[in-house]
Amino acid sequence: MTPLSQLLPGQFGKLASLNPERGVDQRLMALGLLPGMVLKLIRRAPLGDPLAIEFGGQVVSLRLAEAENLIVDVSADCPIQRPRQP
Amino acid sequence: MSTPDAGLLVALVGNPNTGKSTLFNALTGLRQRVGNYPGVTVARKSGTCDLGDGQKVELVDLPGLYSLAAASPDEQVVIDALSGNIAGDRRPDAVVLVVDSTNLLRNLFLASQVAELGRPVVIVLNQADVAKEQGLRIDTELLSRRLGGVPVVMSSAWKGEGILDVRRAIASAVANQTPMKRVAWPTNIAAALTDVATAAAADTGKPVTEAEGQRLLFDTNPSTADRLGWTLAQRDKTLRSARDRVRNSGYNPMAAEPLVHYAHLRIVLEGVVTEGAGKAGRSAAVDRLLLHRFLGPVLFLGIMLGFFGSVFWLAKFPMEWIQFGVDALKGVVAPQLEAYPMLQSLLADGIIGGVGAFLVFLPQILILFLFIGILEDSGYMARAAFIMDRLFSWCGLNGKSFVPLLSGFACAIPSLLSTRTIEDPKARLATAFVVPFMSCSARFPIYALMCAAFIGPLYGPGWQSVVMIGMHCVGLFFAVPTAFVLTRLVLKVKPHPFVLELPRYQMPKPRDVLWRMWQNAAEFVSKAGTVIFAITIIVWALSYFPRDASVAERIKASNPTAAEEVVKAKVQAAYVEQSYMGRFGKAVQPIFDPLGFDWKITVGVLASFPAREVIVSTLGVTYSVGEGAKADGQHLRKAMQDAKWSEGPRAGAPIFSLAAVLALMVFFALCSQCGPTIATLAQETGGWKWAAGSFVYMTALAWLAGTAVYQVVIRLT
Ligand SMILES: Nc1nc2c(ncn2[C@@H]2O[C@H](COP(=O)(O)OP(=O)(O)O)[C@@H](O)[C@H]2O)c(=O)[nH]1
Ligand SMILES: [Mg+2]
Numbered sequence: 187m188t189p190l191s192q193l194l195p196g197q198f199g200k201l202a203s204l205n206p207e208r209g210v211d212q213r214l215m216a217l218g219l220l221p222g223m224v225l226k227l228i229r230r231a232p233l234g235d236p237l238a239i240e241f242g243g244q245v246v247s248l249r250l251a252e253a254e255n256l257i258v259d260v261s262a263d264c265p266i267q268r269p270r271q272p
Numbered sequence: 273m274s275t276p277d278a279g280l281l282v283a284l285v286g287n288p289n290t291g292k293s294t295l296f297n298a299l300t301g302l303r304q305r306v307g308n309y310p311g312v313t314v315a316r317k318s319g320t321c322d323l324g325d326g327q328k329v330e331l332v333d334l335p336g337l338y339s340l341a342a343a344s345p346d347e348q349v350v351i352d353a354l355s356g357n358i359a360g361d362r363r364p365d366a367v368v369l370v371v372d373s374t375n376l377l378r379n380l381f382l383a384s385q386v387a388e389l390g391r392p393v394v395i396v397l398n399q400a401d402v403a404k405e406q407g408l409r410i411d412t413e414l415l416s417r418r419l420g421g422v423p424v425v426m427s428s429a430w431k432g433e434g435i436l437d438v439r440r441a442i443a444s445a446v447a448n449q450t451p452m453k454r455v456a457w458p459t460n461i462a463a464a465l466t467d468v469a470t471a472a473a474a475d476t477g478k479p480v481t482e483a484e485g486q487r488l489l490f491d492t493n494p495s496t497a498d499r500l501g502w503t504l505a506q507r508d509k510t511l512r513s514a515r516d517r518v519r520n521s522g523y524n525p526m527a528a529e530p531l532v533h534y535a536h537l538r539i540v541l542e543g544v545v546t547e548g549a550g551k552a553g554r555s556a557a558v559d560r561l562l563l564h565r566f567l568g569p570v571l572f573l574g575i576m577l578g579f580f581g582s583v584f585w586l587a588k589f590p591m592e593w594i595q596f597g598v599d600a601l602k603g604v605v606a607p608q609l610e611a612y613p614m615l616q617s618l619l620a621d622g623i624i625g626g627v628g629a630f631l632v633f634l635p636q637i638l639i640l641f642l643f644i645g646i647l648e649d650s651g652y653m654a655r656a657a658f659i660m661d662r663l664f665s666w667c668g669l670n671g672k673s674f675v676p677l678l679s680g681f682a683c684a685i686p687s688l689l690s691t692r693t694i695e696d697p698k699a700r701l702a703t704a705f706v707v708p709f710m711s712c713s714a715r716f717p718i719y720a721l722m723c724a725a726f727i728g729p730l731y732g733p734g735w736q737s738v739v740m741i742g743m744h745c746v747g748l749f750f751a752v753p754t755a756f757v758l759t760r761l762v763l764k765v766k767p768h769p770f771v772l773e774l775p776r777y778q779m780p781k782p783r784d785v786l787w788r789m790w791q792n793a794a795e796f797v798s799k800a801g802t803v804i805f806a807i808t809i810i811v812w813a814l815s816y817f818p819r820d821a822s823v824a825e826r827i828k829a830s831n832p833t834a835a836e837e838v839v840k841a842k843v844q845a846a847y848v849e850q851s852y853m854g855r856f857g858k859a860v861q862p863i864f865d866p867l868g869f870d871w872k873i874t875v876g877v878l879a880s881f882p883a884r885e886v887i888v889s890t891l892g893v894t895y896s897v898g899e900g901a902k903a904d905g906q907h908l909r910k911a912m913q914d915a916k917w918s919e920g921p922r923a924g925a926p927i928f929s930l931a932a933v934l935a936l937m938v939f940f941a942l943c944s945q946c947g948p949t950i951a952t953l954a955q956e957t958g959g960w961k962w963a964a965g966s967f968v969y970m971t972a973l974a975w976l977a978g979t980a981v982y983q984v985v986i987r988l989t
Contacts, residue, residue, distance in 0.1 A: 204527065211769035212492070215530040216339030218378050228559075232569050233662035236671075238559075238774060243375050245555075245774040247658045249665065252769050 191253035193227040199258030200224050218242045280329040281362045282442055286370030287379050288336030289775050291398040295370055295429040296333040324439040340385040341491050348495055354389055366392045366445045373403035377537055384533045387452035388483045392445040393422045396438055400426040407550020418540045420453030430781055455536040460521035464514040465489055471510040472502050489514055490529040555776040562655055572659050579643045583636055583682045590635035598628030617816055626808025629883055633683055640679050640686040641789040649780035654772055667752055668759025670770045673703040680710025684949045685796055688956050696768035702755045704956050705966055708949050709747035714885040718940045719743050721888055725909040726933045746941040803951040807882035815853040848893050867978040868932035884945035931985035935978040943974035
């Protein structure tokens with residue numbers, strides 16, 4: 187279980203839980219970012235923030251501060267590419 | 273807002289970028305009206321749509337949104353418009369949901385929420401061409417059946433394909449009034465919803481619909497409760513226990529609504545879309561280049577510099593032609609009216625000059641609108657926001673502030689209009705507030721004049737460029753802290769998460785881009801044009817009257833041998849000196865004394881409040897070289913270089929010392945001297961409060977900074 191903000195570019199994860207009371211945007215949920223959704227971190231912006239993630243056939247950008255509230259399961263049964271070693 | 277023909281009303285609703293506006297244009301043609309929703313800055317665009325059988329309905333194009341959970345003013349308007357809660361507006365008789373065919377699940381979430389309102393619905397699967405290209409096959413009949421028999425049609429709005437089907441589908445929805453199938457709420461949530469609606473109705477004495485009950489239960493935002501007048505004290509306990517009930521049934525109350533809808537839609541969409549062979553989108557590959565860690569910013573800079581650099585370059589020629597035309601017109605009109613000097617001056621200097629000064633900027637404005645349109649339609653605008661967000665987030669703005677601020681270096685007006693794309697109301701307001709600080713091209717003439725007359729000759733071309741660049745940064749230097757203070761201390765609103773869809777790249781369609789450019793420009797000319805026209809006439813009158821013939825005679829008598837041209841310029845200067853504007857300038861000169869301005873500069877400053885670029889021609893008049901003065905004109909430069917203080921403690925010293933020159937430029941960099949900008953700011957922020965605040969703040973800041981520069985530099989030199 188890791189916050190989405192710590193995923194590496196190219197890494198997949200399955201959204202385990204979100205913490206809407208801690209201010210996860212209702213818009214992210216409206217876009218379909220709900221528990222069980224498989225997502226992929228595509229890249230970070232050149233300055234490190236925000237992030238671009240892909241889920242449900244769309245690419246969405248969100249800030250690190252919001253990504254910290256999203257807990258993803260990287261070991262779940264979703265396709266995982268080998269993370270690049272930092 | 274009601275229309276003369278109080279017939280049927282149909283609303284277009286959908287996610288952003290699905291093609292609502294394109295479809296709207298295709299359905300209504302050129303018969304469109306643009307108004308405003310009362311109290312908010314959201315435009316109400318409506319038109320007449322023929323349903324194909326001679327029946328006509330009024331169609332409104334509502335702002336794009338992802339969810340009915342109201343977060344921004346735009347979203348609130350859609351909810352209010354759909355529920356018939358807007359004063360003077362009817363509740364729509366049918367709702368057309370415009371859907372992106374390539375992402376049905378996410379788009380139908382909004383549709384499913386709208387279904388809760390119980391209005392007849394038409395589902396339009398737009399961008400069918402892209403779906404086809406990607407090999408997606410959509411069974412519209414199956415989808416229609418699953419949604420309870422509402423019409424489902426496919427269209428490619430920008431190719432004009434499927435438009436007739438849309439017309440027919442609207443006709444059938446209006447005739448049959450078929451509602452869309454609603455979600456089945458789990459028992460406990462349904463019970464909680466009933467509790468909330470019942471309690472709200474009992475407390476407020478108003479009827480509360482099911483859809484309103486959902487907004488009350490699911491939204492953190494209290495706008496629905498506020499509108500019903502359901503106070504916090506009244507609702508707190510009810511909502512708390514209702515949300516506990518939802519939680520006990522295994523749903524997080526804040527996520528229950530999307531969870532239930534999405535689960536429902538997954539079942540609805542089962543087997544509706546089949547993926548065949550097709551080309552995957554190329555957006556990912558393009559992004560690998562354009563959002564690359566090192567190449568991305570380089571390409572970004574290149575694109576922005578290329579685009580905005582060419583605004584100046586492309587606009588230069590039409591601007592020269594317009595200037596030429598205006599001068600030529602003056603040259604034709606003025607001699608005809610030699611016998612009526614007042615009418616001559618009103619027409620030539622007031623009306624033609626004033627309107628000309630305004631028209632000269634039109635090419636830049638048009639090209640800016642064009643470029644902003646290209647950036648938006650291609651999908652690069654969202655990438656620009658993605659790249660730049662980090663640089664703006666710390667001062668409360670966001671990545672979407674970048675393009676408005678950059679365009680502000682050409683002209684504030686299109687930039688203010690382009691702040692509409694910023695969803696976060698706080699960031700939008702703060703961006704609009706600091707846009708006028710950007711050094712727009714109307715400031716260029718005064719910088720050019722001062723640099724060419726003083727900085728260049730005294731310190732060389734190197735320093736001239738340094739000062740030129742420096743002046744373009746002064747506004748930026750003050751804008752950033754202003755935004756910071758505004759968003760942190762003044763607008764104490766909860767920070768709005770910056771969630772942004774990166775849409776697929778697409779080739780912009782020239783017709784669409786040009787049409788939007790035209791609409792924006794027409795709006796600008798009709799709104800700002802009237803304001804500046806009125807102000808121009810007022811300033812003209814103030815500097816023309818009173819006009820006693822004895823003034824001219826005295827000048828002529830005291831300069832018997834001077835050439836006619838020289839006498840004419842002197843007479844003009846004398847008239848301005850004793851006009852209301854001149855007297856006022858002399859009276860308030862002490863206010864500008866700390867900046868080192870004499871009364872002539874003061875008059876120039878005062879006359880420039882409606883439009884700052886008139887400073888050069890006003891200085892031309894007050895320094896007696898005639899009003900044909902140009903920034904590169906020899907005469908005005910010479911007259912200013914020779915100008916000395918005639919009295920007071922500075923008597924004998926040059927008026928245009930380095931200190932005064934720099935103070936004057938800094939003053940112009942910061943001062944709020946543009947009527948159309950103020951008018952546009954008022955329009956975009958929904959009232960005169962922010963516009964007045966901007967005027968007072970910028971003008972005070974300009975005075976303070978000008979004073980600081982003058983007082984420091986005069987002591988150092
Ligand atoms: N490929 C394709 N693009 C479309 C279609 N309809 C609109 N667009 C494009 O999609 C973008 C968004 O369109 P717009 O009407 O502004 O969407 P709105 O935000 O929903 O009003 C524009 O670039 C349009 O040119 C369509 O049928 N097919
Ligand atoms: Mg639109």
